[in-house]
Amino acid sequence: MGKVGSKNLSTSLLHCTLWKSDPSPACRAVMMGLDAMNISVSEVDINMDQAEHRTPDLIALNPQQTLPILKDRELILCDSHAINTYIASRYCEDEKFLPSDPAGRAIVDQLLHYDGGILYPHYRACAYPILYESCRFVMPQQIKDVEYAYYELETMLKGRPWFSGSHMTLGDIAIMATVSTLNVLVPVDKDKYPVLLSWMYRMSKEPFYTTGNLKGLNEFTKRIG
Structure with a gap:
């Protein structure tokens, strides 16, 4: 996610994996959301120009063949908005990014x-x-x-x-x-x-x-x- 050395991430979710492609705005929305919430996950970079998002393994995760994809143990999410709100609801203590009221x-x-x-x-x-x-x-x-x-x-x-x-x-x-x-x-x-x-x-x-x-x-x- 850009300049790794500039990060100061406080929470590492080693059980979460994010498949992403940096040029995609949907993927960048998740990357910004994670960094804003000081949360890191395992990342896998996918080259969509080489159709890596259409491999059998990724199609099994997301039949829509889109990115990003987040896997948290048995949960799989394939929409950037759902991913950000899920992470905020479950793992971020600061409610300013997603109010609870x-x-x-x-x-x-x-x-x-x-x-x-x-x-x-x-x-x-x-x-x-x-x-x-x-x-x-x-x-x-x-x-x-x-x-x-x-x-x-x-x-x-x-x-x-x-x-x-x-x-x-x-x-x-x-x-x-x-x-x-x-x-x-x-x-x-x-x-x-x-x-x-x-x-x-x-x-x-x-x-x-x-x-x-x-x-x-x-x-x-x-x-x-």
């Missing part, structure tokens, strides 16, 4: 659903033709869709420092993983979305951004270029 938890869940249901499909629509279909640019309709998502995010942030309210949560982390990747494909306009850009800047200064997101984001940027 129903209202706070609902806000985080709402943000995670927005990321999974709106932002991540935009990422796939923009990136997959370039990554896998020899397309050289983002199509106009995809640009329009992403720009509208930026408008929604700008509006959601008005009057609050974080998407979750007064402090950062797993919702902010999930959105940052996807938006920082979308920004490579459809740059966030500083004049149209100053609040969103300010939030992105503050997120980029968090230590977990360097350890969990930056390396994979740079790899993705090189691959797109």
